[in-house]
Structures are given as C-alpha cells and as structure tokens.
Amino acid sequence: MTLPVIGLDEIARVATPAVVFAAVRDALIAHSEGRTSVPAPMVLDFPEHSGDCHVKAGYVDGSPYFAVKIASTFASVNNGLMLVVDATTGAPAAVLADEGQLTAWRTAAAGALITDAMTPADVDEVAVLGTGEQALMQVQWLRELRPLRRVQVWGRRPEAVDKLCAAFLADGLDAQPYADGGAACVITTTAAREPLPVELFRSAIHVTGIGTDMPGKGELPVSVFEGALVATDDHAQCLDHGDFGNAVRAGVVADNVDLAVGAVLRDGMDRTRRSVADLTGIGALDAAVSAAVLNR
Amino acid sequence: MTLPVIGLDEIARVATPAVVFAAVRDALIAHSEGRTSVPAPMVLDFPEHSGDCHVKAGYVDGSPYFAVKIASTFASVNNGLMLVVDATTGAPAAVLADEGQLTAWRTAAAGALITDAMTPADVDEVAVLGTGEQALMQVQWLRELRPLRRVQVWGRRPEAVDKLCAAFLADGLDAQPYADGGAACVITTTAAREPLPVELFRSAIHVTGIGTDMPGKGELPVSVFEGALVATDDHAQCLDHGDFGNAVRAGVVADNVDLAVGAVLRDGMDRTRRSVADLTGIGALDAAVSAAVLNR
Numbered sequence: 001m002t003l004p005v006i007g008l009d010e011i012a013r014v015a016t017p018a019v020v021f022a023a024v025r026d027a028l029i030a031h032s033e034g035r036t037s038v039p040a041p042m043v044l045d046f047p048e049h050s051g052d053c054h055v056k057a058g059y060v061d062g063s064p065y066f067a068v069k070i071a072s073t074f075a076s077v078n079n080g081l082m083l084v085v086d087a088t089t090g091a092p093a094a095v096l097a098d099e100g101q102l103t104a105w106r107t108a109a110a111g112a113l114i115t116d117a118m119t120p121a122d123v124d125e126v127a128v129l130g131t132g133e134q135a136l137m138q139v140q141w142l143r144e145l146r147p148l149r150r151v152q153v154w155g156r157r158p159e160a161v162d163k164l165c166a167a168f169l170a171d172g173l174d175a176q177p178y179a180d181g182g183a184a185c186v187i188t189t190t191a192a193r194e195p196l197p198v199e200l201f202r203s204a205i206h207v208t209g210i211g212t213d214m215p216g217k218g219e220l221p222v223s224v225f226e227g228a229l230v231a232t233d234d235h236a237q238c239l240d241h242g243d244f245g246n247a248v249r250a251g252v253v254a255d256n257v258d259l260a261v262g263a264v265l266r267d268g269m270d271r272t273r274r275s276v277a278d279l280t281g282i283g284a285l286d287a288a289v290s291a292a293v294l295n296r
Numbered sequence: 297m298t299l300p301v302i303g304l305d306e307i308a309r310v311a312t313p314a315v316v317f318a319a320v321r322d323a324l325i326a327h328s329e330g331r332t333s334v335p336a337p338m339v340l341d342f343p344e345h346s347g348d349c350h351v352k353a354g355y356v357d358g359s360p361y362f363a364v365k366i367a368s369t370f371a372s373v374n375n376g377l378m379l380v381v382d383a384t385t386g387a388p389a390a391v392l393a394d395e396g397q398l399t400a401w402r403t404a405a406a407g408a409l410i411t412d413a414m415t416p417a418d419v420d421e422v423a424v425l426g427t428g429e430q431a432l433m434q435v436q437w438l439r440e441l442r443p444l445r446r447v448q449v450w451g452r453r454p455e456a457v458d459k460l461c462a463a464f465l466a467d468g469l470d471a472q473p474y475a476d477g478g479a480a481c482v483i484t485t486t487a488a489r490e491p492l493p494v495e496l497f498r499s500a501i502h503v504t505g506i507g508t509d510m511p512g513k514g515e516l517p518v519s520v521f522e523g524a525l526v527a528t529d530d531h532a533q534c535l536d537h538g539d540f541g542n543a544v545r546a547g548v549v550a551d552n553v554d555l556a557v558g559a560v561l562r563d564g565m566d567r568t569r570r571s572v573a574d575l576t577g578i579g580a581l582d583a584a585v586s587a588a589v590l591n592r
Contacts, residue, residue, distance in 0.1 A: 003301045003377070003393055042335035042353050044362060049384050055353055055364055057338050066340060068351055068366055070379060072386025079386045081299070083366060083379065088345050090368025090375045095391060097299055 005095045006293070014296040015105060017144050020289055024109040025265055027060050027288035028233065032262025035061040036284035038234070050075045054214075058283030065093060065294055067287040071103060084290045094294055102293070104133055105141075106285040111210045112141035114231060114261050114277040115187060118269060119206040123184045124149040127204075129196055129219070130189035131155035131164045134210060138187045139168065154178035154200060188219040195221040195246075208277040215241040220276065222250040229275040232258040237280045244278040301391045302589070310592040311401060313440050316585055320405040321561055323356050323584035324529065328558025331357040332580035334530070346371045354579030361389060361590055363583040367399065380586045390590055398589070400429060401437075402581040407506045408437035410527060410557050410573040411483060414565060415502040419480045420445040423500075425492055425515075426485035427456035430506060432463055434483045439469075450474035450496060484515040491517040491542075504573040511537040516572070518546040525571040526554040533576045540574040 030036050042055040051074035059066035066087045071080040080103075082096040096102060115126075115138070124147060128135045131153065139151055151173050155161045161177050168175030182203040188196060190211045198221040201207060207228075211219045225247035232238035239245045239255055248255045259269070261277060269275070326332050338351040347370035355362035362383045367376040378392040392398065411422075411434070420443060424431045427449065435447055447469050451457045457473050464471035478499040484492060486507045494517040497503060503524075507515045521543035528534035535541045535551055544551045555565070557573060565571070 003391060005299045005301065005391075037340050039338035039340060039351075040336070042338060042351070044333050044335060044353055044355055046355075046383055046386075051384075051386050053353075053362070053381065053386060055335075055338070055351060057340055057349075057351055059340055059342075066349070068364070070364055070381065070388065072381065074384070074386035077386070079388070081379075081388050083377075085349065085366065085368065087342060088347075088370070090342075090345075090347050090349060090370035090373070092366065092375070092377050092393075095299060095301075097388075 003092055003095060005097055007097050008099050008101060011096055011098050011102065011293055015102065015289065015293050017141065019292050019296070020105050020109045021113065021144070023288040023292035024106050024285055025113055027284045028110060028113070028262035029266045030060045030262070031234065031282060031284050032260030032266070038283045041283070046074070056283040056286060058285070058287035059087060060284055060288050063087060063287065063291045065287065065291040067290040069103070069283065069286045071100065082286060082290045084294050096290055096293060102289050103286065104137060106289045107134060107210060107281060108137035108141040110233065110279055110285060111138045111187065111208050112145055113265055114279065115142055115185065115206065115208040116145040117264050118231065118271060118275045118277055119185045120271045123205070125151070125183045126185040126187060127152040127154060127178060127183035127200070128187045128189060129154045129200060130211065131157065131160035132189060134189040135164055136167055138189055138210065140171065148173060150174040152176060152178045152183055190219055191217065192219045193217055195219065198223060206275045208279065209243050210279045212241065212243045212278070213281045217241070218243055218246050222247040222252045225253045225276055227274065229269065229273045230258040231261045231264050231275070231277045233261045233279045234282050235260065237282070238278045242278045242280045299388055299391060301393055303393050304395050304397060307392055307394050307398065307589055311398065311585065311589050313405070313437065315588050315592070316401045316405045317409065317440070319584040319588035320402050320581055321409055323580045324406060324409070324558035325562045326356045326558070327530065327578060327580050328556030328562070334579045337579070342370065352579040352582060354581070354583035355383060356580055356584050359383060359583065359587045361583065361587040363586040365399070365579065365582045367396065378582060378586045380590050392586055392589060398585050399582065400433060402585045403430060403506060403577060404433035404437040406529065406575055406581060407434045407483065407504050408441055409561055410575065411438055411481065411502065411504040412441040413560050414527065414567060414571045414573055415481045416567045419501065421447070421479045422481040422483055423448040423450060423474055423479035423496070424483045424485060425450045425496060426507065427451035427453065427460045428485060430485040431460055434485055434506065435464065436467065444469060446470040448472060448474045448479055486515055487513065488515045489513055491515065494519060502571045504575065505539050506575045508537065508539045508574070509577045513537070514542050515539055518543040518548045521549045521572055523570065525565065525569045527557045527560050527571070527573045528554040529557045529575045530578050531556065533578070534574045538574045538576045
C-alpha cells in the first residue's frame with residue numbers, strides 16, 4: 001500500500017479561503033439537516049508530559065471521503081494530522097500533515113460565516129476577546145466576507161494585546177486595545193474556564209463564541225444569552241459543554257431555543273435581533289475541508 | 297513533516313511471534329493492573345456501501361508510543377492502518393500500513409496465550425469452531441506455546457472445513473472435521489450472533505472465545521459458563537458485549553466472578569478447573585504491538 005503524505009505547503013496551495021468557506025458552509029448546512037456522521041471523540045491523557053490527544057472523525061453524507069483527525073497538545077505545542085479515507089471502499093486515501101492548520105482554518109471559516117450572517121450588515125467594527133491564533137484569524141477571515149474598519153482587542157496580557165493590534169494594523173485595520181464602550185460585534189476566542197467580564201459585552205448586538213470547545217471551558221457570561229437569538233453548531237454538544245449549556249443550566253434560556261448554525265446560513269435571519277452563536281467544533285467540518293483538499 | 301509509511305513486508309520482518317507474544321502479554325498484564333488507557337471506540341457506518349469503519353486508540357502507560365487504529369470493512373473487504381504517535385511529544389511517528397495483519401496477530405497471540413495458560417498442560421488436542429483466518433491462526437500461534445497433536449474443525453460450510461483441515465495437515469497436524477466427542481480444548485472464532493450448538497462443548501475443559509468482538513455477536517452457549525472459572529480481557533467490555541455479558545444476563549454467573557486475563561497470565565491458575573476465556577479485543581494491544589514494531 002502506498003499512502004501519500006501531503007504536507008502543509010501543498011495543502012495551503014489548494015485550501016484557499018474560497019475553498020474552505022464553501023466546504024465549511026456546505027458541511028454546516030448538511031449537519032443542520034442531519035446529513036452528517038460525527039461519532040463522539042476519543043481523548044487520551046498524558047499528564048506526565050502535560051499532553052492530551054483528541055481523536056475526532058466525521059463524514060458528510062455523499063462525500064467521496066471521510067476523515068479521522070488526530071490532534072495532540074503537549075506542553076502547549078499542537079501537533080497532529082488528518083487521515084482521509086475513501087468512503088466507498090474504506091481504503092486510506094491520504095495523510096494530510098497539516099500541522100493543525102486545517103482545524104484553524106475551518107474554525108476561522110465557521111466563525112466568520114456565522115458572525116457575518118448574524119451581525120447587521122452595516123456593522124464594520126468588531127471587538128475580539130483573546131489574543132491567540134484564532135483572535136487574528138477570526139477577524140482576517142471575517143474580512144473576506146465583509147469590509148471592516150476597526151477592531152478592538154481585549155486580553156489579559158497587555159504585550160499580547162499590543163502584538164495583535166500591530167498585526168491588525170499591518171493588515172490595514174484601525175486596531176486598538178479594547179476601550180470602554182466596546183463594539184456591536186464581539187468575537188470570543190479565549191481558553192477561559194470562567195466567564196469573561198460582562199462589561200465587555202455591553203454594546204454587543206451579536207456575539208460569536210468559539211473558545212468553548214471542550215468540557216470545563218466557558219467564555220460567555222450567561223446574561224449574554226438573555227433574550228438573544230441563539231445559534232449552535234451542534235445542539236447536543238453545545239448543550240453538553242458549550243456556553244449555551246452553561247446558560248441553560250443557569251436557567252437563562254430554555255434548552256430548545258437554539259437554531260442550527262447551518263439553518264441560519266441557509267435561510268438567513270432577522271439581523272436586528274440581538275444574537276449569540278456558540279461554536280464548539282464538529283468533526284464533519286474536518287471531513288469537509290479534507291475532502292475539498294483531496295479533491296484538488 | 298515527513299511521516300514514514302511502513303508497509304506490511306517490513307512490519308512482518310520485525311513482528312515475529314516472539315515479539316508479538318511479548319508485547320501482547322505485557323499489555324494484557326498492564327491492562328489488568330489499570331496501567332493502560334483505552335477510550336471507547338468510534339464507529340462510522342456507510343450502509344450504502346455495506347461498510348463500516350472502527351477507530352480504536354490505546355496506550356500502555358510508560359510506552360514511548362500510543363496508537364490510533366483505523367479498521368474498515370466494506371463489502372466484506374478489510375482495510376486500515378495504525379497511526380503510531382510519540383507519547384512524549386504528541387508528534388505522529390509513523391503509519392503502519394499493516395493491511396489489518398497486526399490486529400490478526402495480536403488477536404491470535406492473546407487467544408493462544410490465554411488458551412495455553414488455562415488448558416491443562418497435557419492437553420494436545422483442540423477443536424476449533426469457525427473456518428476463517430483466526431481459526432487457522434489461533435491454532436498456529438498456540439503451537440508456538442505448546443505441542444499439539446490433533447485438531448478438529450467445525451464449520452457450517454463443509455468445503456471451508458475441508459480447506460482448513462488441508463491447511464492444518466500441511467502444517468503437520470492430524471486434522472479432521474469435528475467428530476462426536478469433541479476436544480478438551482475448544483476455541484471459537486466465528487462471527488455468530490446466536491450461540492453455537494451446545495454439543496460442541498461437551499468434552500471441553502477449557503473454552504476460549506474470540507469471535508464476540510462487538511455488540512450483537514455471541515458464540516458461547518451460556519451453559520458453558522456454569523461453574524467455570526471465567527477470565528475476561530476487559531471486564532466492562534465483556535460485560536457489555538462479550539459472551540460473559542450474555543451469561544450474566546441469562547443469570548448463569550454473577551457479574552463479578554471473572555478474573556482478568558492479564559492476572560491469569562501473570563499469576564497462573566488451577567488448570568484442573570473447567571474454564572472459559574472471553575476475549576473482546578482491546579486497543580491497548582494495538583498500541584503495544586505497534587510500539588514493538590516501531591522500536592525495531
């Protein structure tokens with residue numbers, strides 16, 4: 001058996017934003033319509049090396065491929081790959097040695113798609129909470145979908161805030177540290193385990209939370225959900241360990257108020273309503289972007 | 297990233313029976329002592345292609361590697377591979393493109409080890425029920441551990457029975473179709489979903505069942521468990537979907553009578569007792585044989 005191992009350079013050449021956006025959008029809609037298979041992930045812990053490994057799998061019905069993703073984090077260093085398997089024969093088709101970038105891109109694409117779909121069309125200012133890779137990418141990918149004028153950055157470490165502001169300025173955005181008043185559109189990208197300060201959301205018409213990707217995490221103050229239109233990428237998963245679940249358990253919203261992110265992307269929504277999108281990450285997106293890469 | 301893909305020829309050169317037996321024995325003992333990590337497997341179904349894919353992962357504490365196994369069966373054709381990951385850094389170390397053979401070998405080794413450990417030393421005749429790959433291999437690997445004189449073969453298709461007998465005869469064994477009376481040692485290797493005929497176990501002092509590897513299967517008549525010393529490769533898994541679980545639910549044995557296979561291998565047992573070993577297959581064995589291959 002020969003199994004091609006495709007490196008990041010080659011992957012990056014074909015996985016353009018247009019390709020990733022299309023694959024992620026289709027997969028989110030398919031997932032909302034029950035046309036995906038996403039088994040519960042596996043987790044292996046290696047406390048002696050400050051490490052863990054998450055194994056996720058996913059399939060979009062009718063796709064030529066499904067994907068199994070191995071994503072490890074040891075001493076804060078991410079590693080992993082995607083194994084792409086032929087969905088008509090079960091034969092391994094390729095290893096995408098993507099160094100975690102396909103996950104970063106599909107997360108950025110999913111966030112940008114739903115942020116754009118739920119935020120009023122005239123909003124051109126966002127506040128991003130967190131200063132990691134996704135803080136940068138959520139804004140960069142959102143700019144592929146709508147023009148942005150200004151970004152405010154909030155984080156606990158001033159030097160990280162300054163560094164991210166410099167990156168946005170280099171991209172031609174008016175960027176500055178978070179200032180009182182905030183923004184109409186707030187994107188949260190932290191690894192928080194306790195809610196972020198509620199004041200940060202004071203001006204928010206729309207909030208997209210992408211940081212709460214596993215049990216034990218939580219970014220959004222539950223009051224953000226009060227009276228808001230809620231969209232979740234996966235109802236059961238967001239109820240189990242997303243910010244939506246935290247709000248439900250706090251009694252702020254009922255457990256059945258959420259729309260599927262894919263349904264919002266497909267049908268649109270009343271963007272004058274205050275809204276929250278809770279993204280926990282679904283394996284079907286990995287399968288979709290992997291298949292898109294392999295198809296090219 | 298360069299990721300070596302190691303093919304079956306190279307794997308077969310290093311995975312000698314001695315290497316596989318040692319790795320499997322150590323892993324079974326480690327598992328019995330709680331020194332392994334084995335998350336619940338993932339399953340993806342592809343009914344339109346008569347296919348399914350099982351993803352299993354496992355780790356033996358302290359090993360330099362853990363393994364993620366992708367095993368698919370589409371239209372009765374098996375496929376898959378093992379991904380071996382560095383357990384100190386999380387970096388993918390190699391793909392073992394083993395065409396399912398490492399699973400076959402570790403299953404054969406585990407069965408042979410426990411059959412040998414639980415069957416009286418002077419027994420040199422076995423009956424094997426089933427005519428597939430494992431029917432051949434369970435006997436071949438048992439012969440690495442003890443001399444066998446005679447084998448009886450039982451199956452539903454006479455031509456498959458004759459073919460397996462011919463293979464054993466070529467190996468220098470006195471082989472014949474199952475005859476009335478049976479054997480003191482019975483090994484079941486079928487994909488049965490209903491218990492095999494109880495008469496086949498009439499002369500059995502020891503029974504090893506390896507075919508009941510997923511929910512819905514079941515080989516052993518529950519009466520085989522009555523008064524027998526029982527060993528399981530994984531207590532919870534055998535209770536959930538092994539033959540042991542079937543016997544417990546039938547009220548034939550209590551749910552806490554079983555010994556761990558690893559404990560029997562480590563400590564030995566009273567081999568004059570009638571006994572049953574229920575093997576459902578555990579991911580830690582995949583990790584152990586994968587690590588053993590990569591270490592060489």
